[in-house]
């Protein structure tokens with residue numbers, strides 16, 4: 302489904318700020334895989350997701366989605382296949398547009414936008430139903446400007462928007478990190494539910510090892526721009542935080558793992 | 566008579582101020598599209614306003630009909646927006662600088678179009694859509710009321726607002742609004758933000774040029790300096806409209822109407838200041854000060870707000 306072949310990315314090449322963020326990453330996802338991604342700060346997790354989404358060009362390697370080479374496609378064209386939820390709740394929605402307008406924009410992800418009316422009455426009814434499933438009362442506030450919602454509400458809405466038109470690939474970059482603990486749990490439950498129900502192929506970055514272990518059918522850990530741990534299937538089910546830390550110190554050849562991972 | 570000022574004199578000036586305000590209101594709608602919808606401060610307008618006037622006058626003088634003159638002004642205005650848009654998106658020049666470059670280049674282009682710094686358009690020789698002369702004659706009663714520029718431009722504005730209301734409600738128009746709101750989200754949703762910015766700049770400058778075309782007819786000439794400071798007048802109108810009608814006008818079309826009323830108020834204020842016998846030299850200084858103060862208000866408000874928020878502990 303998704304294939305990264307030897308993908309590398311260096312920021313600010315040939316300057317003092319040169320930073321190798323991805324160092325020959327290869328990864329293959331099967332249809333319906335739900336992969337959690339962990340790793341310390343600066344390990345390259347976001348860079349990997351952004352490379353897949355096409356936020357910037359990569360230096361070397363190839364990216365394929367359903368056997369289509371998308372390496373040279375601009376970000377907005379890759380949106381045909383991909384939807385995303387960002388860490389910052391502000392980033393996934395248009396603040397001065399209504400809840401319904403935001404949903405209408407998301408429903409048309411990857412479609413040609415012409416001179417038809419931007420939102421239909423039939424859609425609005427559908428949005429109401431879907432918003433009701435979030436259980437946040439948003440179905441009563443269909444035309445409220447999104448800027449007036451709380452971070453948690455916005456993030457829940459972004460999640461709904463990301464799956465309104467079913468994507469081939471869902472990318473989640475620490476999408477609960479900016480929320481208070483209670484809301485974070487709720488949004489994560491919602492994520493699990495939506496991903497399972499639609500059988501979405503998903504890459505989810507999280508800073509929380511327990512979440513990474515509890516969710517998904519496969520876990521990868523990144524370190525210095527590479528994937529150093531990749532666990533799936535039965536092994537993943539049996540995984541514990543202790544085992545994971547143990548594995549990591551073996552791979553990285555140091556015992557600084559604990560601090561690095563737990564503190565990040 | 567108070568202090569040597571005659572209030573009747575001021576009243577006599579009012580219809581002229583309203584007519585001019587309406588015409589500049591069209592230009593302010595153009596500024597609203599870039600400044601508020603696209604979140605770009607586009608300085609092209611100082612040039613494209615004059616371009617619209619120059620093209621319109623030259624076409625009418627050379628025997629083309631009104632409709633053609635206005636249409637071509639609009640299209641040439643769109644081309645100026647295209648240039649700025651490509652500078653910005655294709656060559657990666659900042660939007661402000663891109664606008665300044667186009668504006669500078671347009672000075673020469675406008676001179677080339679007119680052949681000299683000032684081209685007259687004598688209302689006696691041509692059929693015009695609007696003219697100061699028509700206004701005076703309607704007031705005197707020697708012309709039927711429907712020739713009044715206030716009515717004609719008023720209808721024009723209503724038509725323009727209706728079209729823009731429709732356009733920004735379409736899928737394409739919504740995606741332009743989204744682009745100005747949040748580029749990250751827009752691209753993630755498959756919106757070509759570069760294309761949309763170029764399109765918005767074209768639409769805006771087309772409208773600004775139309776406004777220039779109407780003003781040149783109204784005043785009976787096009788002048789190389791007619792667009793100088795236009796951006797500030799446009800911003801003033803946008804801001805006055807927003808400050809006065811923020812609570813009343815929520816709907817998009819009403820907001821555009823607010824902007825036009827803002828322009829009218831701006832011209833009435835200018836007329837009043839002139840009537841107070843203030844040295845006209847200081848008008849531009851006055852406009853600049855007023856606009857900067859109003860632009861600063863939301864910033865200060867924001868600062869005050871975050872300062873208060875920092876006291877709290879919750880983040881949600």
Ligand SMILES: Nc1ncnc2c1ncn2[C@@H]1O[C@H](COP(=O)(O)OP(=O)(O)O)[C@@H](O)[C@H]1O
Pocket residue numbers: 312313320321322340341342343344345346347348349
């Ligand atoms: N736009 C950028 N410009 C320069 N350096 C960047 C940029 N984005 C990320 N980096 C650097 O690349 C490395 C990987 O960053 P990132 O992928 O964001 O890490 P994380 O795993 O925490 O998400 C970090 O050292 C970061 O400083």
Ligand SMILES: [Mg+2]
Pocket residue numbers: 346347348
């Ligand atoms: Mg990150």
